[in-house]
Amino acid sequence: MDGGGEVNQPPPKKKGIVFKKRKSDMVFIDSEPDKDGVVQLEDLSSFIVKQDKLHIFENDRDGSLVWDRRFPFNVVADEVVECISDISRVDEVGDIGVDQFLQVLGFRLAFIGHSQEKKHKKAVLETAEDVVLREQLSSKETALTELKKKFSDVEKER
Structure with a gap:
């Protein structure tokens, strides 16, 4: 090789990141582990399932729901939500x-x-x-x- 570089170099290590094995089935959200700041790991998967229902688009609808792929977001925004003074305010702010x-x-x-x-x-x-x-x-x-x-x-x- 030109330049004398090694081919099989290990990937660079990221500094400041410490990986630890989880010893508990709880995650502490707040700075102090109390009743309000503890989340069970099984609740996290429940969280993901619930969020999927809000983030996905449905295909089998008539376009009247905001979760439908055919919902006319742009038409609603143009005809109902925006007005000329709002547009000019946004343009002023940049x-x-x-x-x-x-x-x-x-x-x-x-x-x-x-x-x-x-x-x-x-x-x-x-x-x-x-x-x-x-x-x-x-x-x-x-x-x-x-x-x-x-x-x-x-x-x-x-």
Whole structure:
């Protein structure tokens, strides 16, 4: 070879990246591993399945759904969403301004989505706890009613 280079060189190592084997079936999302920040690995695959339903396009529809391949996005945007003053505002800001706005908007949407997900998971857990507490209350009320009846029977016998 010209230049004296080696043919069988190993690929360059990436600095700063550490690969570790996962020892747990949980992923910690927040900085502290608490109840709200723990995600089970099986929930991640569930997340992907749910997201696929929102990201795919369907072929067998009449074009009236936004998930249909034949939905007229451009026609709706041109005739319903945009107006001349909006177009001129975007032109004034320019491409870089629009790019920056989309970055901010994307991060805000990600934050809102994550916050809503945590809120809904908490509500589901609280609802499950409510059911358990209602069952416990019902059983205690039943036991209390039985004890009151026994007490009244004992009082009658005296």
